[in-house]
Amino acid sequence: MIHLTIDRRPVTVENVKTVLDACREAGVYIPTLCADPDLAPFGACRLCIVKIEGLRGLPTACTTSVADGMKVITEDEDIRDVRTMTMQLLLSDHPQDCLTCGKNGLCGLQEVAEYLGLRNRTFRLLERKAEPDNSNPCFEINYAKCIFCGKCVRACAEINGSGAIDFLGRGFRTEIMPFARLPIRESICESCGECVERCPTGALVPRRFLSPDREASTVCPYCGVGCRILYGVRGSTIVSARGDRSAPASRGRLCVKGRYGSFDFVGNKERLCTPLIREGDTFREADWDEALAAVAAGLSRLRGDVFGGLASAKVTNEDNYIFQKFVRAAMGTNNVDHCARLCHASTVAGLALSFGSGAMTNPSTDVLSADVILITGSNTTENHPVIGYMIREAISRGSKLILFDPRQIPLARISAIWCRQRPGTDVAWINGLMHVILREGLHKKSFIDERTEGFEDVARIVEAYSPERAEEITGIPAADIVDAARMYAGAENASIIYSMGITQHTTGVDNVRSLANLAMMTGNIGRPGTGVNPLRGQNNVQGACDMGSLPNVISGYQQVSDEKVREKFEKVWGVTIPAKPGMTVTEMIPAALTGKIKALYIMGENPMLSDPDVHHVEKALRALDFLVVQDIFLTETARLADVVLPATSFAERDGTYTNTERRVQLTKPVLPPVMGVRQDWEIIQDISTLLGYPMRYNSRRDIWDEMRSLAPSFAGISWERLEAGGSICWPCPDESHPGTPILHRERFTRGKGHFAPIDYRQADEMPDTDYPFILTTGRILEQFHTGTMTRKSEALEGLEPECFVEMSAADAEQLGVMKGNHVQVITRRGAVRALVRLNDRTGAGTLFIPFHYVEAAANELTNAAYDPIAKIPEFKVCAARVEKIESSTSP
Amino acid sequence: MTKHTKKSSRSSSGKSSIAQRVEQWLRIAGNSFSKARESIIPLLQAAQSEFGFLPNEVMEAIARFLRVPPAQIQGVASFYSQFRYEAPGKHRVTVCRGTACHVRGSGRVVDELTMWLGIKPQETSTDGLFTLETVACVGSCALAPLMVVDGKVHGRQTPATARKTMEKISMAESEANHGDKEDAV
Ligand code: SF4
Numbered sequence A: 001m002i003h004l005t006i007d008r009r010p011v012t013v014e015n016v017k018t019v020l021d022a023c024r025e026a027g028v029y030i031p032t033l034c035a036d037p038d039l040a041p042f043g044a045c046r047l048c049i050v051k052i053e054g055l056r057g058l059p060t061a062c063t064t065s066v067a068d069g070m071k072v073i074t075e076d077e078d079i080r081d082v083r084t085m086t087m088q089l090l091l092s093d094h095p096q097d098c099l100t101c102g103k104n105g106l107c108g109l110q111e112v113a114e115y116l117g118l119r120n121r122t123f124r125l126l127e128r129k130a131e132p133d134n135s136n137p138c139f140e141i142n143y144a145k146c147i148f149c150g151k152c153v154r155a156c157a158e159i160n161g162s163g164a165i166d167f168l169g170r171g172f173r174t175e176i177m178p179f180a181r182l183p184i185r186e187s188i189c190e191s192c193g194e195c196v197e198r199c200p201t202g203a204l205v206p207r208r209f210l211s212p213d214r215e216a217s218t219v220c221p222y223c224g225v226g227c228r229i230l231y232g233v234r235g236s237t238i239v240s241a242r243g244d245r246s247a248p249a250s251r252g253r254l255c256v257k258g259r260y261g262s263f264d265f266v267g268n269k270e271r272l273c274t275p276l277i278r279e280g281d282t283f284r285e286a287d288w289d290e291a292l293a294a295v296a297a298g299l300s301r302l303r304g305d306v307f308g309g310l311a312s313a314k315v316t317n318e319d320n321y322i323f324q325k326f327v328r329a330a331m332g333t334n335n336v337d338h339c340a341r342l343c344h345a346s347t348v349a350g351l352a353l354s355f356g357s358g359a360m361t362n363p364s365t366d367v368l369s370a371d372v373i374l375i376t377g378s379n380t381t382e383n384h385p386v387i388g389y390m391i392r393e394a395i396s397r398g399s400k401l402i403l404f405d406p407r408q409i410p411l412a413r414i415s416a417i418w419c420r421q422r423p424g425t426d427v428a429w430i431n432g433l434m435h436v437i438l439r440e441g442l443h444k445k446s447f448i449d450e451r452t453e454g455f456e457d458v459a460r461i462v463e464a465y466s467p468e469r470a471e472e473i474t475g476i477p478a479a480d481i482v483d484a485a486r487m488y489a490g491a492e493n494a495s496i497i498y499s500m501g502i503t504q505h506t507t508g509v510d511n512v513r514s515l516a517n518l519a520m521m522t523g524n525i526g527r528p529g530t531g532v533n534p535l536r537g538q539n540n541v542q543g544a545c546d547m548g549s550l551p552n553v554i555s556g557y558q559q560v561s562d563e564k565v566r567e568k569f570e571k572v573w574g575v576t577i578p579a580k581p582g583m584t585v586t587e588m589i590p591a592a593l594t595g596k597i598k599a600l601y602i603m604g605e606n607p608m609l610s611d612p613d614v615h616h617v618e619k620a621l622r623a624l625d626f627l628v629v630q631d632i633f634l635t636e637t638a639r640l641a642d643v644v645l646p647a648t649s650f651a652e653r654d655g656t657y658t659n660t661e662r663r664v665q666l667t668k669p670v671l672p673p674v675m676g677v678r679q680d681w682e683i684i685q686d687i688s689t690l691l692g693y694p695m696r697y698n699s700r701r702d703i704w705d706e707m708r709s710l711a712p713s714f715a716g717i718s719w720e721r722l723e724a725g726g727s728i729c730w731p732c733p734d735e736s737h738p739g740t741p742i743l744h745r746e747r748f749t750r751g752k753g754h755f756a757p758i759d760y761r762q763a764d765e766m767p768d769t770d771y772p773f774i775l776t777t778g779r780i781l782e783q784f785h786t787g788t789m790t791r792k793s794e795a796l797e798g799l800e801p802e803c804f805v806e807m808s809a810a811d812a813e814q815l816g817v818m819k820g821n822h823v824q825v826i827t828r829r830g831a832v833r834a835l836v837r838l839n840d841r842t843g844a845g846t847l848f849i850p851f852h853y854v855e856a857a858a859n860e861l862t863n864a865a866y867d868p869i870a871k872i873p874e875f876k877v878c879a880a881r882v883e884k885i886e887s888s889t890s891p
Numbered sequence B: 001m002t003k004h005t006k007k008s009s010r011s012s013s014g015k016s017s018i019a020q021r022v023e024q025w026l027r028i029a030g031n032s033f034s035k036a037r038e039s040i041i042p043l044l045q046a047a048q049s050e051f052g053f054l055p056n057e058v059m060e061a062i063a064r065f066l067r068v069p070p071a072q073i074q075g076v077a078s079f080y081s082q083f084r085y086e087a088p089g090k091h092r093v094t095v096c097r098g099t100a101c102h103v104r105g106s107g108r109v110v111d112e113l114t115m116w117l118g119i120k121p122q123e124t125s126t127d128g129l130f131t132l133e134t135v136a137c138v139g140s141c142a143l144a145p146l147m148v149v150d151g152k153v154h155g156r157q158t159p160a161t162a163r164k165t166m167e168k169i170s171m172a173e174s175e176a177n178h179g180d181k182e183d184a185v
């Protein structure tokens, strides 16, 4: 509590640092141009000057700490004079085209000019020469309007953390520039727009902007970080997006996809808005009654284990719950799965075996309290950008980063140690680290004794992984393995972050369990800044798993093979649930070819692009007796369907999503649905009823309440609590429980943490003379998954329009190809055409291709061999060769 | 007479070799600096005395070494006038533009040199032979207007005397060049 007087009135404020904060808290306006609540005080514009009794001159409110008993005057004749002079100087070289400026109505200069009541300019207008930079499709740069408040520079350094731009020169020659005066698109800028959002003038403006008439907040439709976005709506169109600063997961931060590319597709003309029924090679439009009847007729013949359902990581928890209930109760089979199989099945299986719970152990912001962060198989700054910002923030505050990645990803340049392992050799280096830790006695004996079991088996097996042997297998210098082991084990708190680079292997579960071993051995579990943290790919992939869109578990990870579990659900559902766990996606697709699966219901997924070896997938889907696809676009998969049902987009529905840190967030519709589409849950409910298993929910809230009455982890997360603005991390057993941001604090979910001895196994397909390269696939910053949504965004498509292949300069030289040439990348399964990109990221002998592009689908190449436990395909390693396309001309 | 024209982009030629030289230098020199922001200026100074200027490769290497974004290194450097960003010519020609020299016609000397060398002040000729600079008062106003060439002070300059000096250097250079070639044969 601080007591002070502002303009002779006593006020009491709390939790504030500066005089400016105190005035704002007390509701007193002070003009500012360089202050921002998210940025460190800068004191450049000098508009926030005040008088403070006992202090000489006119101190700036934004840089002066507030103290008890202060007497502050925020405006008088002197202050107004100085502010007016400051503004006159700022205006002296500012262009006078307010009416046609991109910031008209939102401009900080206009606001201050209005506040001061400026009526004329006292200085002759000088023209500042500055070339506009139009290289970025998301925003325009026109530094002729810059007032050097430095918000952009500070936002880039402090919020995004990449520091792509900085002041250049000084005095009246100052400019703001990327390194080497490159156009912004060619610099290390990530197009996140944090600078644009904060710029008070027309110097940085979004390329497309219309002022909205209302705003509503929902969860970003892309990655698992779960940022909340405030969408601006005008009529029935989304016209703007900005970060929602009240959201604990993202604190207002966004990446390029969320800010510039997350809403174009909502109003896209290609949106499906009427059901389609197949007629020979084409579709005809149908009304809902007819379409639903057709689905019911088709499915009624194909119940039981010949049926399979693919749920979706893009729809709400409620839609997933009702979908898996439909499959289990109405269709009588456990054949339900979703795309998590393709990204984190190894996590769900592996961490459940080791710890008892297959999710991130700690919240994302926890990296800020880690002394050492070990990242492997996650190109975090591109694939989970906002968590990437947090990692950079942690490093700038002194945390150390250890990176294991076959590619020299952007994080490599700020890591203390970067190790380039051969793709597919992760078990070997992790065992190598543990070997060193045990040899040097760096393990936490008390933790191992009290909290875990099976340690001796692991100790025995890692004996064989001396750093030298690990070097032989992985290609990482032995000395680096020793250094990394010491740094990780020596930290007070060390956090492990990983993603698909670990999971998408035939050894995916082994890799995950090895990381779990490493964390347990050093006692890095159950405290802030520690843990084993898988970053999930889709905005609701965590939720889809949680809700039981998996063949072996029902909502809340309750085993379907457990009789007690079945009994509990059967009582509420009123049917018998089959005891046998169902098939995974990766089993259902091949089973369609052998006739074991005859019908599929696919909700919001596009296996034609996302699954391995897509030629095979197409054949399988064509072989089905009956295929139903429920989606917002006529995707490659929907084109093969017998009935296509148009659903709502993320912006048109309410419901909950669970982000990668197990945080359940409630959303409200931003827009009413487009004409003709229906909510996913309503569609499922009607079909179920037609099939003789009536469902009578009135809302998603009804569905949620049924779910939490059956799944103890969610029991305490009531709709009221979520509506009151909360977001809660499960497990949350009752309504007074605050939620569990950090798992395994006192004990592991499974009791004792389980050490599993793991030996290194080779990847399924290794390079040979015919296919000498290792091909690895992944995502890039500017596109998302199969591109169904991102590729409809002008901004994102403008940034990365074409499929490329990354290779090392040495390999390119040997192949006789150059940057900008087109090549064919060929594996035993297929070939795609891609543009050569040389950027020092991949090592010799390794190729990288992003999988977003339908015209060059990387998954025509990948190997469908899968992990024996998790059944996840080996997307990250296969053998390939490269052929030059002879007619190839420059880009 | 050799024609000197403004150099366009010298940094693009021999790019990889300069990057290699920078790496080599930093591998050794880096040992005497802590990996902290305080090292930015001392490192930039050390680099400039090694390379004579700060090519982009130097700033990038320092950025990588200190794990700081390159734009920030460039930003710090640009705040100080001591740093140069282009390779200086073999011969540095500095004309004083202080008040005394100005009054006695240093402007005309600069104009003459600009024309003869084909470059503006603070630029370097394409052949890398000359860098033309101007400074404020050298402190020998008695000799105004004056020109400093490779550290040697030339007082009481006129456009004609300044040009003579340039011609002499240029002649010596082309003879030396000839000699080199004959030696090589
Ligand atoms: S868009 Fe983001 S990365 Fe690019 S300059 Fe602005 S803040 Fe930095």
Ligand code: SF4
Pocket (backbone or CB within 6 Å): A145, A146, A147, A148, A149, A150, A151, A152, A153, A176, A195, A198, A199, A200, A201, A203, A204
């Ligand atoms: S570009 Fe905008 S945010 Fe950046 S310094 Fe200029 S006015 Fe401020």
Ligand code: SF4
Pocket (backbone or CB within 6 Å): A220, A221, A222, A223, A224, A225, A226, A227, A250, A253, A254, A255, A256, A257, A258, A259, A384, A385, A386, A387
């Ligand atoms: S894509 Fe991920 S990081 Fe980017 S805004 Fe959306 S949720 Fe946030």
Ligand code: FES
Pocket (backbone or CB within 6 Å): A031, A032, A033, A034, A035, A042, A043, A044, A045, A046, A047, A048, A049, A060, A061, A062, A063
């Ligand atoms: S807001 Fe305080 S100096 Fe700019």
Ligand code: FES
Pocket (backbone or CB within 6 Å): B096, B097, B098, B099, B100, B101, B102, B136, B137, B138, B139, B140, B141, B144, B145, B146
């Ligand atoms: S003015 Fe030229 S030396 Fe002083």
